[in-house]
Amino acid sequence: MKRALFWFRNDLRLSDNGALRAALAAFDEIVPVYILDERYLERDRWGFRRTGPHRMQFLLESLEDLHKHLQELGGGLMFRKGLPERELPAIAEESGCTAIYASREYTHEELKVEEALKKALPIHLFHTATLYEPEELPFAISQLPEVFTAFRKRVEGYASTPKPLEAPEHVSVPVLPPMNLPTLAALGYASPPADGRAALPFRGGAQAAYERLVHYFWNTQSLSRYKETRNGLIGADYSSKLSPWLANGSISARAIYHEVEQYEAEIGANDSTYWLKFELLWREYFKFVAMKHGRRIFSPGGIQGKKVVWKDDPQLFRQWACGSTGDRFVDANMRELLYTGFMSNRGRQNVASYFVHQLRQDWRKGAAWFESLLLDYDVASNYGNWMYAAGLGNDPRDRVFNTGRQASMYDPDGAYRNLWLEEKGQGPGAFLEQFL
Numbered sequence: 001m002k003r004a005l006f007w008f009r010n011d012l013r014l015s016d017n018g019a020l021r022a023a024l025a026a027f028d029e030i031v032p033v034y035i036l037d038e039r040y041l042e043r044d045r046w047g048f049r050r051t052g053p054h055r056m057q058f059l060l061e062s063l064e065d066l067h068k069h070l071q072e073l074g075g076g077l078m079f080r081k082g083l084p085e086r087e088l089p090a091i092a093e094e095s096g097c098t099a100i101y102a103s104r105e106y107t108h109e110e111l112k113v114e115e116a117l118k119k120a121l122p123i124h125l126f127h128t129a130t131l132y133e134p135e136e137l138p139f140a141i142s143q144l145p146e147v148f149t150a151f152r153k154r155v156e157g158y159a160s161t162p163k164p165l166e167a168p169e170h171v172s173v174p175v176l177p178p179m180n181l182p183t184l185a186a187l188g189y190a191s192p193p194a195d196g197r198a199a200l201p202f203r204g205g206a207q208a209a210y211e212r213l214v215h216y217f218w219n220t221q222s223l224s225r226y227k228e229t230r231n232g233l234i235g236a237d238y239s240s241k242l243s244p245w246l247a248n249g250s251i252s253a254r255a256i257y258h259e260v261e262q263y264e265a266e267i268g269a270n271d272s273t274y275w276l277k278f279e280l281l282w283r284e285y286f287k288f289v290a291m292k293h294g295r296r297i298f299s300p301g302g303i304q305g306k307k308v309v310w311k312d313d314p315q316l317f318r319q320w321a322c323g324s325t326g327d328r329f330v331d332a333n334m335r336e337l338l339y340t341g342f343m344s345n346r347g348r349q350n351v352a353s354y355f356v357h358q359l360r361q362d363w364r365k366g367a368a369w370f371e372s373l374l375l376d377y378d379v380a381s382n383y384g385n386w387m388y389a390a391g392l393g394n395d396p397r398d399r400v401f402n403t404g405r406q407a408s409m410y411d412p413d414g415a416y417r418n419l420w421l422e423e424k425g426q427g428p429g430a431f432l433e434q435f436l
């Protein structure tokens with residue numbers, strides 16, 4: 001009986017999971033496992049929890065959903081907390097697995113774990129997060145264009161997006177111990193109270209991702225208006241809201257891309273349907289930027305290597321994080337993030353610009369705060385966008401936003417500011433304490 005470990009990472013789905021299909025094709029049985037990497041439960045250099053309660057809750061829901069779907073196919077999920085490079089070889093030994101199959105990651109810490117694992121067991125890694133197979137691109141990653149438009153034109157002209165793979169019909173696993181997924185409280189988190197103002201009551205898992213897709217595409221046809229609404233601030237349907245599920249892989253970019261094409265064929269293509277594919281290309285681009293530039297995406301001068309002296313004023317930081325700077329547009333956005341783990345793209349651009357260009361604070365601290373809070377935290381997209389906002393990334397221009405002007409353009413009647421600045425509960429300071 002040939003048996004392999006299947007290590008779920010940010011690919012928490014059964015459909016369009018090439019790594020899973022490969023493991024099932026090559027082995028009689030697999031042991032599906034998720035390791036909650038204890039490093040992500042620690043505090044970072046700034047003192048923030050690397051994974052805040054919003055995203056942890058979303059992750060636990062995602063794992064529960066994955067377990068349920070695996071059970072329906074004859075399998076189940078094994079859960080452990082620890083260091084993957086320690087846990088996986090131990091589980092392999094206990095369960096008689098001779099290899100590991102997994103999805104590739106592209107950033108420093110994740111690559112280090114892969115390197116460590118390679119010393120213990122043969123590990124087979126697959127690209128499952130990107131639209132394109134990096135090896136199929138019309139350029140080597142080292143030759144990735146430094147400007148997004150040049151990248152976009154080359155891939156749109158010369159690369160194709162493979163069709164998503166079907167989910168397997170059956171998953172053969174040995175007898176597994178009960179999953180014993182911890183609760184949020186057992187992991188040391190207070191549960192974030194539901195906030196009725198949230199853009200969406202996000203729920204983790206492939207099932208919820210699919211329901212969101214159906215809602216946004218087919219039921220409401222919001223996709224046909226995306227280009228006009230995408231700079232919105234309030235409500236569920238100004239943008240797709242697929243990012244949290246994309247980030248942990250509950251849905252794949254390819255599945256979304258091909259669903260857009262299906263929609264275009266059945267309902268009609270327009271600038272909006274194209275624009276969603278365009279935004280998926282931004283996500284793609286940042287993954288390739290991370291692959292190309294390695295650890296430089298975390299350095300003070302970004303991939304430009306600029307010499308900038310950043311300030312670190314705890315008081316200014318706290319005001320920004322609590323939404324108490326006095327700039328009502330920035331504050332409303334920061335409170336939405338604090339209370340719900342989500343913020344619109346328009347909001348993110350403004351608060352990042354304010355943090356870096358008005359407050360002159362270290363962009364990496366702002367990025368780390370986002371890392372802790374965001375439901376959709378994705379290493380490459382977060383650090384890539386922050387560098388961009390700080391003028392240290394792929395566009396060296398300083399992208400300074402006039403937040404007052406932005407507020408009058410995108411929130412002309414103040415509805416968004418009023419929504420988030422009218423305090424009903426305990427106030428942002430107390431909320432922050434609870435989560436830091």
Ligand SMILES: Cc1cc2nc3c(=O)[nH]c(=O)nc-3n(C[C@H](O)[C@H](O)[C@H](O)COP(=O)(O)OP(=O)(O)OC[C@H]3O[C@@H](n4cnc5c(N)ncnc54)[C@H](O)[C@@H]3O)c2cc1C
Nearest residue numbers: 239240241242243279283345348349376377378381382385
């Ligand atoms: C400072 C800053 C930090 C950010 N951090 C993250 C992050 O950690 N994770 C993340 O997924 N996005 C990040 N973004 C990008 C963007 O704000 C979110 O992807 C988007 O707001 C998510 O909402 P949506 O799914 O409704 O997006 P939609 O507008 O519906 O777009 C569809 C998808 O395209 C992708 N996308 C759209 N815009 C971008 C972009 N600028 N960069 C990369 N991908 C994009 C996302 O996967 C998104 O789900 C950040 C942007 C800024 C300015």
